[in-house]
Amino acid sequence: MPKLRIVKREKDLSAGMQLLGIFLACLLAVGLSMFLLWGQGKSPGKGLLVFLEGGFGSSFALEDMLIKAIPLYFCSLGVALAFKLKVWNIGAEGQYVWGAIGATLVALSGISENSWVLITLMILAAGGLGGLYALLPAYFKVRYKANEIIITLMLNYVAIYFLEYLVYGPLKDPLSFGFPMSPLFPEQALLGAIPGTRVSLALILAVIIGIVFYVFLNFTRLGFELKVCGESPRTALYSRISPARLVLLSMFLSGFLAGLAGFVEVSNVNRLQTSIVVGYGYTAIIIAWLAELSPWQIGLFSLLLAGFRVGVENLQLEMQVPAAFSLVIQGLLLIAVLIFSFFKTYKLKFKE
Amino acid sequence: MFSIEVLGLLLSATIQAGTPILLATLGEIITEKGGILNLGVEGMMAMGAFMAFLGTYLTHNPWAGFVLGGMGACFLAFLHGVVCLIFRGNQVVSGLAITVLGLGLANFLGTPYVGIKTVGFDKLDLPLLKDIPFLGEVFFKQDVLVYFSLLLAPVLYLLFEKTRFGLRLKAVGENPYAARARGIKVFFYQWVALLSGAFLVGVAGSYLSLAYTHVWTNGLTAGRGWIAVALVIFAFWRPFRAIWGAYLFGGVMALQLRIQALGSNISSSLLLMLPYLLTIGVLLLACFKKKGLDAPAHLGLNIEPKD
Numbered sequence: 001m002p003k004l005r006i007v008k009r010e011k012d013l014s015a016g017m018q019l020l021g022i023f024l025a026c027l028l029a030v031g032l033s034m035f036l037l038w039g040q041g042k043s044p045g046k047g048l049l050v051f052l053e054g055g056f057g058s059s060f061a062l063e064d065m066l067i068k069a070i071p072l073y074f075c076s077l078g079v080a081l082a083f084k085l086k087v088w089n090i091g092a093e094g095q096y097v098w099g100a101i102g103a104t105l106v107a108l109s110g111i112s113e114n115s116w117v118l119i120t121l122m123i124l125a126a127g128g129l130g131g132l133y134a135l136l137p138a139y140f141k142v143r144y145k146a147n148e149i150i151i152t153l154m155l156n157y158v159a160i161y162f163l164e165y166l167v168y169g170p171l172k173d174p175l176s177f178g179f180p181m182s183p184l185f186p187e188q189a190l191l192g193a194i195p196g197t198r199v200s201l202a203l204i205l206a207v208i209i210g211i212v213f214y215v216f217l218n219f220t221r222l223g224f225e226l227k228v229c230g231e232s233p234r235t236a237l238y239s240r241i242s243p244a245r246l247v248l249l250s251m252f253l254s255g256f257l258a259g260l261a262g263f264v265e266v267s268n269v270n271r272l273q274t275s276i277v278v279g280y281g282y283t284a285i286i287i288a289w290l291a292e293l294s295p296w297q298i299g300l301f302s303l304l305l306a307g308f309r310v311g312v313e314n315l316q317l318e319m320q321v322p323a324a325f326s327l328v329i330q331g332l333l334l335i336a337v338l339i340f341s342f343f344k345t346y347k348l349k350f351k352e
Numbered sequence: 353m354f355s356i357e358v359l360g361l362l363l364s365a366t367i368q369a370g371t372p373i374l375l376a377t378l379g380e381i382i383t384e385k386g387g388i389l390n391l392g393v394e395g396m397m398a399m400g401a402f403m404a405f406l407g408t409y410l411t412h413n414p415w416a417g418f419v420l421g422g423m424g425a426c427f428l429a430f431l432h433g434v435v436c437l438i439f440r441g442n443q444v445v446s447g448l449a450i451t452v453l454g455l456g457l458a459n460f461l462g463t464p465y466v467g468i469k470t471v472g473f474d475k476l477d478l479p480l481l482k483d484i485p486f487l488g489e490v491f492f493k494q495d496v497l498v499y500f501s502l503l504l505a506p507v508l509y510l511l512f513e514k515t516r517f518g519l520r521l522k523a524v525g526e527n528p529y530a531a532r533a534r535g536i537k538v539f540f541y542q543w544v545a546l547l548s549g550a551f552l553v554g555v556a557g558s559y560l561s562l563a564y565t566h567v568w569t570n571g572l573t574a575g576r577g578w579i580a581v582a583l584v585i586f587a588f589w590r591p592f593r594a595i596w597g598a599y600l601f602g603g604v605m606a607l608q609l610r611i612q613a614l615g616s617n618i619s620s621s622l623l624l625m626l627p628y629l630l631t632i633g634v635l636l637l638a639c640f641k642k643k644g645l646d647a648p649a650h651l652g653l654n655i656e657p658k659d
Contacts, residue, residue, distance in 0.1 A: 036460070088444060140632075143640040149391065149444065150582045151635060155630040157575050165621035282452060287444055324459030324570075331395075331453025335431055338449065339443035346440070 004154055007349045018344065023288060025336035026304070033329045042319055054314020055307040059316075067268065069299075069306035071096070071261035075284035076291070076298045078257030082134075083288050084230040085250045087141070089150025093281025094159035095255040098133045099126035099262025099316045101163060104171065104182055104272040107189035113186040122189060123263055130259020131252040135158065135181050138251035144242040160277055167273055171177040182272035191267045196342060202264040209260070217293065226250055227293075258284075279327075283309075286334050305330070356486070362606055363490040367498055370530075370602025372559040373396070374501045375456055376580035377587065377594040378508060379552030384584060385512065387525035387543030389652035390432055391447025393553050394577025395454020396425035400557025402458040405568045409470045414562050416556060417472075420561075425491055425554025426547050428454050433546050437539060451577070458570075465568045472562035497555070497561045504552075505591040506586045512591075525648030528655045538655065540568070579631050586634045586647040597634065606631055 013021070018087060030051070034044040057059055075092040082089035102125035114117045140146040152267050164180070173183040191201045191273050217223040221240075228329075258281065265276045283305050291297035312326040378391055384391045390396075404421025406413050409588045428450050435441040473495040481492040512518040522532040524541045532538050560572045580600055587593035629649075 001624035039461075040464070089446070140636060140639075144636060146583060146635055146639045147582075150578060150585075151632050152436075153578050154575075154582070154628040154631045160626050161621045161625045165619050168621060248370045252615050282448075285445075285448060322460050322463040324456045324463070327420055327456025328460055329456075331449050331451075331456055334445065334449035334452065335435055338446050339439045342441065 002322050005349050009345055009347055013344045019167065019342065021158065021340040022337060025177050025333060025340050027088060028108040028336045029329055029333035032332050033271050033325065036328065037321065037322060042321070047315060047321070050315050050318045051311040063198050065303060065307045066203065066311045068309055069204050069302040070200060071264050072283055072287065072306055073206050073208070073281050073299055073302040074261035074264065075258045075280050076287035076302055077209070077295065078254035079284045080256040080288035080293050080298060081250050081257070082294050085247055086226060086230055087138070087250060088149045088283065089152055089248055089254050090149050090280070091137060092167060092258040092284045093154050093277070093279065094152070094156035095130035095247055095258035096262040097159040097163050099130040100266045100272060100276055101166065102129035102259065103263040103266050107185040108183060113188060116187045119191065122267065123260065125260040126263035127256035128259070130262060131256035132250045134255025134258070135248060138248050142247050163272070163277065164274055171272060177334025180274060185270050186265070189267065190270060200264065200268050202267070211300065212340060214295050218306025283330060286330055289334070289339060354404030360486060360489045363550025363649035364493070365606035365609070366599055367490065367494060367604040368507045368602070370599040371498050371501050372556040372564065373576055373580055373583065373601050374594060374598035375556035375559060376553045376577060377583040377598055378504055378591055379556065379591055380580055381587070381591060381594065382552065383545050383549030384589060384651055385648060386542045387526050387528060387648050388436065388542055388546050388648040388651070389443045389447065390429065390450070390546065390549070391444060392428055392432055393580050393582060394453060394573055394575065395451035395558040396428045396550055396553045397432050397577040398404070398458035399428055399454040400425040401561040401572050402462045403554070404558030405465065405470060405561040408472065408562055409465070409468065412471055414471060414473050416437070417562055418558050421549035422554035425550045425557065426614045428519060429546050429550030433543060436654065437542055443652045446626060462568055464568060466570060468565065468566045472566040485504040493623070496558050497563055502595070505595050508591040517574060525650055528650055579627060582631045582635050586638045588601070588638070589648070600634070601627055601630065622629040625643065
């Protein structure tokens with residue numbers, strides 16, 4: 001009887017085949033999730049239709065997708081950067097929250113009447129606070145070898161409760177009839193939309209940051225050392241900067257980017273409130289894993305997963321499917337992709 | 353404010369809040385002894401909590417819920433095993449996927465049942481022991497899962513230190529290649545460790561829905577699974593140390609509820625941060641003391657195939 005055997009491929013699967021694999025994984029994840037609807041007495045076929053139409057089927061859907069894709073994109077760039085150094089930054093969610101807090105504090109401070117100045121300061125505060133919040137677990141990691149997965153995760157809970165504290169307490173809008181939210185931002189603090197659409201001007205910021213990111217990693221010495229250090233720590237011993245410092249730097253940048261996502265979100269919502277916490281930081285982990293370090297792929301997968309989110313929102317609206325359904329899809333997608341990546345380096349062969 | 357009765361109540365609440373964390377920590381210790389890192393504890397616990405609720409709700413028998421809760425977590429661990437043990441996927445990412453999937457499934461499947469009450473594990477006073485002053489009140493008027501979790505720690509200790517199975521399991525976690533060369537069926541041991549550990553994590557979830565609350569709500573786990581993952585490190589992979597760790601957290605959670613109930617001025621959001629800050633604290637403490645020397649040497653790494 002022929003027996004299956006695992007053999008290493010001579011070279012990795014081609015890029016086209018890899019994309020096909022990810023496409024198949026998406027199909028599998030969405031298909032299986034829809035099958036679950038059937039268990040609750042809802043039609044999977046109709047579910048799929050509502051999901052696809054809601055996520056990708058109209059200009060309204062595409063706008064929604066873009067709006068959600070921008071913060072996802074910033075978080076994912078950050079997570080990917082830390083992954084490159086084999087640092088597991090699971091804390092993008094918390095860093096995003098601190099970014100939102102930082103942007104809010106500046107927006108409400110009345111520090112400047114000039115929109116350009118105010119927004120620049122908001123960006124710096126958001127990124128800075130996000131970066132510092134990521135620096136903490138990075139410091140514990142390089143100094144005490146403390147597990148960064150658990151610490152970044154715990155810091156997410158801490159950040160979210162702190163946000164809650166702020167909007168129920170010191171930052172609460174006296175005119176909000178008791179709702180936990182900050183006052184509305186002044187007009188100068190709003191990024192505004194691209195004319196004729198609902199999509200925030202942050203899209204332009206996303207493109208600029210994407211280019212800077214690409215140039216930094218591929219054309220600067222620091223970026224090069226960062227990449228090399230992740231791939232082989234031994235080579236990194238010859239770099240100018242110690243691996244510990246590289247870890248600190250990459251985590252700061254990682255948190256900075258997640259903080260930017262927080263800025264984008266509050267400058268779009270116009271105020272700080274708990275509903276901005278929707279798990280972008282966790283979805284970013286999936287995107288970073290799928291796209292590795294290429295900014296355009298991160299953009300592409302941010303759009304895809306944002307579309308999934310919008311699709312699930314439509315399911316929620318039309319078929320009363322709980323919002324957690326998007327977690328089911330994302331979990332299944334990640335599992336399918338992990339299984340698929342096996343075939344990137346190995347193949348199965350029949351043994352006589 | 354602090355009479356002896358209040359202290360008794362507080363300690364009793366400490367044990368109740370600590371028990372699900374203890375069960376999950378012990379489960380993850382078994383899994384990690386086999387060299388497998390399963391970061392899906394939070395998701396498996398949520399799934400266990402829901403399946404246990406569902407089983408009990410349908411049969412009116414908490415033991416049916418107990419079994420189903422364990423199986424719910426086992427199902428997710430099975431996926432983790434397929435990804436990591438068969439397809440050699442990254443164990444960290446797979447664990448995160450299991451967490452996301454488990455939280456999603458428990459919430460998705462559970463939403464129609466939110467707010468529904470069910471029978472559960474009631475308090476079971478142990479004869480004679482319950483009459484010991486103070487201690488009886490704290491330790492021996494608890495539900496059956498509390499006793500189960502406390503018995504489990506010494507049983508696991510004996511398993512790891514005194515039985516052939518336990519020693520072989522540890523050998524697999526330390527050096528699977530050497531174990532394989534000695535004729536130990538590495539995969540068999542890893543699957544047993546993964547699934548039996550997951551069953552306990554599922555039971556930890558059952559505790560939340562069947563003993564802690566008796567009612568289904570979304571978000572029951574609230575990070576307890578992650579706290580358990582941290583406690584494994586704090587406990588240096590030793591079952592007895594897990595007890596102290598888990599009760600430390602139980603104590604903080606009980607105290608925080610007590611302070612809230614007393615109507616203090618401290619914001620409840622700030623109080624709710626405490627367990628998570630404490631997790632970071634104990635993790636750093638463990639790092640100061642030992643720097644992770646007791647971790648199974650091959651933890652979280654995949655085994656290369658034989659050629």
